[in-house]
Amino acid sequence: KSFPTLLLSSSTSTLWRTQYVCDITSDRHVDNWLRSPYFKRQQAQRIEIELGFSIRDCSTFQTPNEIRSCRETFELYIHESDYEDDDFLWSSYQLVDVIAGNRFTANSYGSQSSTSSNGNNLTVNVKTRGISVNKNGFYIAFRDQGACVSLLYVKIFYRLCEETTVGLVHFPETPTGAHLTDIVERHGICTTNSQINAKPLGFCKGNGEWAFQETSLRDSCHCQDGYELLIDNNNQMNNGLLPRAICKACSIGTYKSTISNNQRCEPCPLNSYTKDKGASSCLCNDGFFRLNISLSKSACIGSPIEPQNVTVDDIDQASVKISWKQPIETSNDIVYRIECNHLIEGRSVPCESYISYYPNRTFINSTSVQILGLDADTNYNVEVYAEQLSTHLLSKSVDLSFTTKRPIPKLIRDINVRRISLNTILITWSSNDFDLYQIRYWPFIDEHHKSLVTLLHNNFTLITTSDNYKFQLRGRTRFGWSLYTHEKVLSLSSILTDEHFLTSAKLTNMSTKITENKNILLVGPLIILALLVTVIILAIVYSKKKRSCRLKTASDCESLDYQKRQVSGHYGPDAFFNSG
Template sequence: MEHRRLHLLVFLFVNAIFVSLQSREEVLLDMRSSGGELGWLTLPYENGWEIVQTVVNGSLFYTYSVCNIDAVDQDNWLRTTFIQRRPGATRVSVELRFTVRDCNSFGGASVSCKETFNFFIYETDADVGTNFRKGQFRKVATIAPDEVTRDQVVLVNTETKTVGPLSRKGFYLAFQDMGACVGILSVRVYYKTCPSTVQSLAAFPETVANGLREVEGACVENAMSQSTPRIFCTAEGEWVGPVVHCECFAGYEPVGDLCQECKPGYFKPSVSPELCLVCPDNTRPSAAGATSCECEDGFFRSPSDPPTSPCSAPPSAPRDLIATTLSTDGRLQLSWSSPLVTGDRADLTYSVLCEQCDRASCSPCSEKVHFEPGPADLQDTEVIVCDLDSHLNYTFTVEAHSGVSQYGAARPATSITAALDYTDPPKVTLIHLDDRSPTSLTLSWTLSRRPPAHISHRYELMYRRKDGDGERDVTTYTVLILDKNSVHVNDLTPDTAYLFRVQVLSSQGNPGSYSAEYEFHTSPRAESRVQSPSTMVMGAVAGVAVVLLVVVAVLLLRKRRLRAHRRGGSEDPYFSDQLKPIKTYVDPHMYEDPNIAIQKFVTEIDPNAISKQKVIGVGEFGEVFRGAMKSPARGEVAVAIKTLKPGYSEKQRQDFLSEASIMGQFSHPNIIRLEGVVTKFKHAMIVTEYMENGALDIYLKDRDGEIPTYQLAGMLRGIAAGMKYLSDMNYVHRDLAARNVLVNSDLECKVSDFGLSRVLEDDAEGTYTTRGGKIPIRWTAPEAIAYRKFTSASDVWSFGIVMWEVMAFGERPYWDMSNHEVMKAINEAFRLPAPMDCPSAIYQLMLQCWLHDRSKRPCFTDIVNMLDKLLQSPESLSTIADFDPRVSIRLPSTSGCDGTMFRSVPEWLESIKMSQYNESFARAGVSTMEDVLALRHEDIRNIGVRLPGHMKRIAYSILGLKDECSSLSVFAV
């Protein structure tokens, strides 16, 4: 009994230690945590297992012990109460904490002492109460201690046994003692579980640990996966193995174990494990939970752009398109700069459209013209155009494309009209014999390429008599300089061989390479006698034809003069020596009913075929629109639409439509084309062709110094050709000015404004009012101002002013002089000075147009011929007229050194129309007129003046200042 008491005391101490331990298992039975009678059965009831109750720190503990080592044949049983098995727990663990007394510690008094006991289990579906039969139990194991207790040192053993598989609703455990000194300190029955968890946004339920077990889970709210999430639960209650990741929906991002919607201003476009992103550039702020961010107005995404990419604008037009001739075989290089607006896209490409143009229209280039590397999908900003004809003008249009080009407005493009401009002349490829006689040879030759119409070439022909007997006389060469590609060589020897070769001389005098030598024979004298009769017959026939033509011409001229005499003679002696054209202009005001003139000369357009798009100007009678007209023959074409403002009077309507009656009578490439009118509608409209570059004066002002002189001369030639046509039609324009000349995309100039040359009172150009109406003083001839005598000669005077405007890049004629000052200066023989860099030949033509005697002025036919000659000989434009900046920039003095000096740099810049450089001069520290006089050419460039025309204007002004003020040492303040 003393041994038993010692054993129990030790147990209580150890049990108190284990109370503080915690476990994560699911416990079915815990002997230590029972707060009352355990209710375990013992068999036999007495002298077997004994229960001991002990209070430790206020808690009641129960232990069982047995120590009948002195008796033989011991069979002591201890059975637990009914233990319910939970679903899924097919195996349970039984943890035993016990002590066993060393049999030797009893001094060998008992021969039947044992140091082990047995462990049993009995499964059942119901609680059997006190019905205890040993045969129902199945032995699980014999429990043997690892250490036995000796003397006063108590050693506690722990043994855990796994029991299973279990299938009934519950079970009992039993312990059999067969003669040992045993103390059961604790019995704990439990099973392990893998706790519920969320891993990779997948939720897994609590799972009983029965070996290695695969468990299915489910994605958390607002998440998904392609397959069912799975994981393994081990026997130790741990989750192991790979997990199928769940991903948050579009518009949601992972935050811990949840998927939360994106904050405002953020978005997530797809199912993914990624976080929400900030809305990219050029997009509107998004709402919460956004899957994308919408583009701002004017910005787009292409179908291939991911939602994460920023929105971009369509590219603007390419810039600085330049055409350069590469070689003599029809190759032209086009190069340009990238658009100002590219959208920062990597898919920017370019395409090139080629059209060949004549004076009237443009059509697509022939199939032989090809591009290297191609006309579309170009990555670089240049392309080579091959197999062009040198005698044609081509218009090339370059467009920039990107993935969002289709979403913007009409694609902006850059166009240039160019022709092959060869430095070297063409080559002579073949010399032909056209005719021969005993003493002459008629030859012609073909060139490697056809020269442009405006460029003429001269030819150097060398020939010699063929050497005889292998000898060569080098002094027998004869050289002829020719203006055409044919020649008739006389004074040759009959029946003799001659050798010929030709080289081409360019208009600049550059010689080309010689052709190969060709051999031709003069005919023998006998052949000449045979051919003489036929030659005489041909000559006679030609003579008769010439006589007949002369007679017919004389009769026609006489008949026309008789008709003119019957009408009262020629209207003006300016036309007295010229043949009148058959077709003449008819003044619509001659009709009693103006509507008759409309019906006769103008086409009526269905108003449904017209659509207005944008206001581009304001005319005397109303607004002017850019629009489109649908035509069955031409499809949809761009047009300009003049409208009649509301509240008009009938007279205003007739005056408005009279311009259409005038335009409808004209058809010329350099006269604005009338498409038709709309009169059978509430608001009358005049529809003309659309001129993309607008008025000539504004076009030139925006390109000061950028257009070469040769091209300016070509533009003047077009205007002169249009005025020649009007003159031949007996029409006097009366208001020819650069503002009334329009420019299209091919830089063709066309005369416009036939509305009786009216100028509004509040027009900035100003008018001088007479009893007969209003006159644009600066453009009008003196006889028209004084006597209202408007003729084609007065239009020539106006054309001279237009020439000055063109060469001065839209400068205002007579600058800031008043109308009265202009009239006074003209009557005193003052004439506008030559603009900067104006060719002397062009300025001399201006002066001829401004002759006071109108009968001595050239007619438009002469003007067109003169300009043609200048264009055919570009070297004639290289001589520049004298330029006096003191006169050209500010009259009568540039600087006012006569006592009205410039007080500041801004005042000086304003006087030469260069006020846009005020800040540039200030930043450069040029603050006084002394600083201005010290400027050199490179200083002007460093200040920020880049345009050539602006640089020349400023440089010439400084030169004039120095000339006028050279005698002054100090400027007045």
């Protein structure tokens, strides 16, 4: 049997639509059930059921003889299910609790003859029971076994820890745990324009309140670079924890370079600016530079002034002297550097590595430089820079183009190549009125690594383990330098070793051995003769000593102590020659 519906009013004139039952006079076994519709669990892990009801005190009935059974309690059940089920099987329902009232209705309410709500004075009991749930949904049910009860309302709910922001950490809405004592750990999310520094944690208690560790939340999220921390003191939390905060963008003209909460936005350093809000660094003004781009706090400085009046002072087929003037307004730590290029088939390439610069190519303290080792009748372009030592900043370059003089109409001739040992090559040529020579050579397979040697004489010795080389020669007269000879290929494997050199080497080796043998033959007899002379001298001295002792008393002669096994006295060279 189910609970019928009845309209009743309370003492406050509130009209209640109730589920009412009062089968206390029935002769049959009383077993009344009331089941709710199917409720979806949603995100709840624990639900709470609040019941508003009134119940009749059994001792207050006016006709006790008519009462067959009277109870002052009813039962609350739950049935969990993953899907909605219209069939009712009471054995599948789990008892939540036996519900008893603390206050009772003490008038004629409950009499079967009274079906009107007029004159009733209800006393409302409120009971709440909690239970953990884990399936998709559930039913609740009420069971009466002989009570006189009116079920005024049923409220089913679950508790949440409401979404909140503590400092820079936002915690979303979080359901409580399955049990009242459970604490649900929840990771917070850093607010806009902040990023995580340490994992922010919040703890949702069973009563729907948050618990936090303030020290951990304080450093959990940091404002990004370009944003500073701004605390909202008007939104202080009631529990005294950190107030809500935001990360505010740095205004134009200010910047913040670190990811932190303790640094404020700072004005841009000297000669720098920002384009937009929220800048992490400032840009240098046009014509200014920062020594180290990673040092955002450093000021921007200007580059040095370029050299003035760069000119060619002297030039020939192989060298050029360039000079310039130092600007009037310049610091005392300015040096100069040179970049040399020449044109090959219409394109500019760096000058060869063998070209030399006097006094140097970089860190030039003077206002001139001489470049040596150039090719004749060749177009060159030189860039001259001023460099500040303290900042290593370069000025704008000053370009200077020039063409070396044409070579004299004379070439080196009669070039001869000889191999004088396994890894030594001798190159000779005719002098032909030249007073200075230059040879340019390089490995056959690597034309980008050329070497240049200046020579006073018309020969060059090359010691190498490489097999193939190329080389060129040119000479200088009082009229200038000649053109380089055509490239000549030098192959160690194709050049025979000089026979005269081998013969001389063999003879020298044999002579050395003979000399060594002669030395052995001469020195040996001399050593033997010296030993014989020494023995004879010692024998003569000893003999004289013995004769002298015979002519003297025994006490005058030194004796040998045989008991001590050692010689008494000392005989040096002077003693031998003075005795006798």
